[in-house]
Amino acid sequence: MEYLSDIELYFCKTVYKEQNYFLLEDDEFKHCIKVMRNKKGQKIYATDGAGNLFEAEISEINKNFLKAEISGTKTFQNPYTNFTFCIPNLKNPERLKFALEKCTELGVTNFIIFNSERTIAKNINLSRLNKIVFSALKQSLRTYLPEIHIANQLKEIDTHNKKVIVFDQNSEVYLKDLTFNQNEEYLFVFGPEGSLTKEEIKFLNPDKIVKLSENRLRSETAIIKAASILL
Structure with a gap:
């Protein structure tokens, strides 16, 4: 993965780990496609908010969501959960x-x-x-x-x-x-x-x-x- 400081991070609330893809929906989808102008085939990064950072490639762009195929996952520990x-x-x-x-x-x-x-x-x-x-x-x-x-x-x-x-x-x-x-x-x-x-x-x-x-x-x-x- 690239250095974290070089990426635009999105939040994916729908992750299908067994099928190895996630969806970007709602405001995250709009920001990714309409503001950042990402296209099919481009690499994006997202987190599920549970410690996982996904590197993925946009495989589908629909009206209200996009699908991204996960190519790499980095899991971070939370040492301050207590x-x-x-x-x-x-x-x-x-x-x-x-x-x-x-x-x-x-x-x-x-x-x-x-x-x-x-x-x-x-x-x-x-x-x-x-x-x-x-x-x-x-x-x-x-x-x-x-x-x-x-x-x-x-x-x-x-x-x-x-x-x-x-x-x-x-x-x-x-x-x-x-x-x-x-x-x-x-x-x-x-x-x-x-x-x-x-x-x-x-x-x-x-x-x-x-x-x-x-x-x-x-x-x-x-x-x-x-x-x-x-x-």
Whole structure:
């Protein structure tokens, strides 16, 4: 395969591995044919969002989809499947978008977006959030499509059998000094503007309370910095 940085990546939700082909449909089909002007016989690359990168040749172009014969497959491992970022529903939706984009580019594949007691914006548009990480996946040439779950309040987050890491500027422990076990599930919980309440921290019963730096950071900056340290 060519260097990943040289390719245009598509997303194929319909893959027939035994028959060795996939389909591009809907917006992916339109982008491939009408925007990128690919023709029958040309080579394209696609991911199924489950770690597989396919090299293929377009064999059929129909009205609403194309068929591509797979000539090569490269499967990537996801070493961070045990990390979940619990991100508050930020007041400014553009800042939440920015945090999700950058975390996806860095390799985070599990998110929980939650409303805390101090959350100002209560509505969470899951469809919009999924589009954000989908676009970031393709832009950064990642092969694992992140999963996003919604918690309308922090107490809906399942902490059972998970290590909970909470961020607090007053902690004496730095995230960069922690070590992690691949066999453990970790929840990294970030506070909203105004931080988590004492009751929320009590509910979480964190295994560790850590800080990222000596400086106070915006919520979205803290989220991205944590991802860059962990990944």
